[in-house]
Amino acid sequence: MINVAPSVLSADFTKLKEEIDTLEGASWLHYDVMDGHFVPNISFGYGILGNLRKVTDKFIDVHLMISDPAFYAPKFVEAGADLVNFHVEAMDSVEETKALLKQIHDLGAKNGITIKPGTSVEAIKPYLDDVDLVLVMSVEPGFGGQSFKESALDKIKQLAAMKKDHHYVIEVDGGINAQTGQLCKEAGVDVLVAGSYVFKNPNRKEAIDSLL
Numbered sequence: 376m377i378n379v380a381p382s383v384l385s386a387d388f389t390k391l392k393e394e395i396d397t398l399e400g401a402s403w404l405h406y407d408v409m410d411g412h413f414v415p416n417i418s419f420g421y422g423i424l425g426n427l428r429k430v431t432d433k434f435i436d437v438h439l440m441i442s443d444p445a446f447y448a449p450k451f452v453e454a455g456a457d458l459v460n461f462h463v464e465a466m467d468s469v470e471e472t473k474a475l476l477k478q479i480h481d482l483g484a485k486n487g488i489t490i491k492p493g494t495s496v497e498a499i500k501p502y503l504d505d506v507d508l509v510l511v512m513s514v515e516p517g518f519g520g521q522s523f524k525e526s527a528l529d530k531i532k533q534l535a536a537m538k539k540d541h542h543y544v545i546e547v548d549g550g551i552n553a554q555t556g557q558l559c560k561e562a563g564v565d566v567l568v569a570g571s572y573v574f575k576n577p578n579r580k581e582a583i584d585s586l587l
């Protein structure tokens with residue numbers, strides 16, 4: 376079964392609750408956190424997540440694009456994240472990474488590990504037994520509205536082939552529309568993040584349905 380996770384980054388923030396209410400058919404919400412350091416953009420933090428948590432029962436998937444996930448991840452769990460994923464490129468050691476994955480679980484949320492387009496699946500092999508989700512970036516993190524990079528497809532296929540020995544779900548993020556979403560589904564993805572494709576369509580249900 377495919378889940379669609381609309382990325383709040385592309386929503387109209389002046390009416391966030393109404394925007395969320397239009398997302399019929401999507402059981403997840405994707406919440407992109409950018410610190411202006413790990414990526415050259417700044418989005419929103421755990422305060423706004425706390426507000427969002429009060430107005431939706433959707434499964435909130437927090438994507439941390441920040442340099443210090445170990446410090447901030449617990450704050451996002453506390454604010455109501457259902458899942459917190461962070462970039463392997465932001466971590467200094469395997470020990471530190473495993474400790475943060477465990478801490479997120481101990482705090483009661485699901486965890487995930489994320490790779491940029493230039494990072495291979497090899498880099499996250501040490502964590503595949505410890506994660507609930509692997510996020511494959513199909514654009515350089517930092518901005519919505521970019522074009523899908525086909526190099527993500529091979530990584531999804533590799534992760535899908537290894538999935539039988541592990542328990543993670545595979546998510547893809549960046550440049551997803553009906554066409555690229557179909558390619559990802561054929562490659563074995565479980566969760567499609569879609570920002571501009573969903574929020575730029577006046578008929579949100581139609582956009583979400585075209586991805587399912």
Ligand SMILES: O=C(CO)[C@H](O)[C@H](O)COP(=O)(O)O
Nearest residue numbers: 516517519520549550570571
């Ligand atoms: O993590 C992200 C950017 O770093 C966003 O989740 C992603 O870009 C979604 O936007 P779009 O679907 O418009 O590409």
Ligand SMILES: [Co+2]
Nearest residue numbers: 405407438548
């Ligand atoms: Co994202």
